[in-house]
Amino acid sequence: MTISHLRPAASSSPSPVPAWRLRCVLVALLLALAPAPRALAQPAIATLDWTLAGTLVALGVTPAGVAQVDAYHAWVGTPRLPEVTADLGLRSQPNLELLASLAPDRILISPMFANLAPRLSRIAPVATLPLYSPGRETWPQLRELTREVGRLVEREAAAERLIAETEARLAALRQRLPARVPPLLVVQFMDERHVRVFGEGGLYQAVMVRLGLENAWHGETNAWGFSLVGLEQLAGLEAQLVVVEPYPVGVQAALAGSGLWQRQPSVRQGALITLPPVWSFGALPSAMRFADHLVAALEEAPHDD
Missing domain, CATH: 3.40.50.1980 (Nitrogenase molybdenum iron protein domain)
Incomplete structure (x- = not known):
């Protein structure tokens, strides 16, 4: 057997890979190695008010910081605050250094803490959300507050769901009463x-x-x-x-x-x-x-x- 017999026939040699296919493979590799696109991050929200804190959690927002976390759980009960939520100290005297370190996008307060607004506003924009205004029916105010919090944290759809679920739940509970x-x-x-x-x-x-x-x-x-x-x-x-x-x-x-x-x-x-x-x-x-x-x-x- 001669050496020429060990060589493959000319007709069986591989054809050159087209340039367009090489480009497609290269693009696929680059896409595979690139990091996945991140979902839009939710705004970092801090609050001194327990009513607003509970509403945030119910809307699926993890507060960056809340005042008096242990007392919140003792008096409010549910929804529970996530473990990652920082305790900002007393509601009336929050730890401003800790609050600033959280770099919140917005701070939510109720009128009860309006005297703190000037100091808080040096850290982040402050939104004051009233509730239980004299002379007004309570239930419409609860709906309005929910919608306003939802708007501020870009959870409008979640706010509407919370309103609908709460009212449906109360209607069902009414049917269970003796x-x-x-x-x-x-x-x-x-x-x-x-x-x-x-x-x-x-x-x-x-x-x-x-x-x-x-x-x-x-x-x-x-x-x-x-x-x-x-x-x-x-x-x-x-x-x-x-x-x-x-x-x-x-x-x-x-x-x-x-x-x-x-x-x-x-x-x-x-x-x-x-x-x-x-x-x-x-x-x-x-x-x-x-x-x-x-x-x-x-x-x-x-x-x-």
Whole structure:
């Protein structure tokens, strides 16, 4: 066998690769090696206000910083703040250095913290969002606040979903209520002898109206929808008593020995309803939390069919 016999035939040699195909391969390689396009980053938002913080989380926004995170969880409950949210310190005296280090795109506050706006505005643009304005119905204000927060954080569609889901949830809960529910007296303890009793103009009242429940308190209320009264002012009111936690330290023990408290009809009859913490100055997330817990408690309470 000669060496020429080991060479491939001329007709079997590979054809040259066309230039256009080489260019296509090169482009494909470059696209594969290039980083994937990033989604538009959500704006970095900080807030001192728990109502706004809960609304942000409900809209799918992770706040960069919130004041008094532990107290938020104790008083507001849900939605829980993400672990990555920085604690900015006291609501009335936030850690401005820490806040500045977060480089927020915007800081949201309520009118309660308006005195801090000049200092906060040196860090980022400040938006002041009111709620519970005297003389206005509460529920439309809750919707307006939700939409305004959604606009500021570019989550308009999420805001509309939150409104629709909350109203649908309350409508469904209304259908679950027992046929007969007595008037409700919703209170929160300030100390062993004084409570906030919630009525016209507040979150709890707005939820009760949508659930078709009657509020036993017809006294005057402040801009936040409550009156601060002594326990003696509740005497004689025939109503289902509802206590919203948390109790101040030592109050539960003191109430066990309080004749004034033990004479309350709901306490005397063993029918007292106690709900976990719900932020009484909150927005739609707190409204849904209050409705969920209240209806569940009323379903379990003894009642006449």
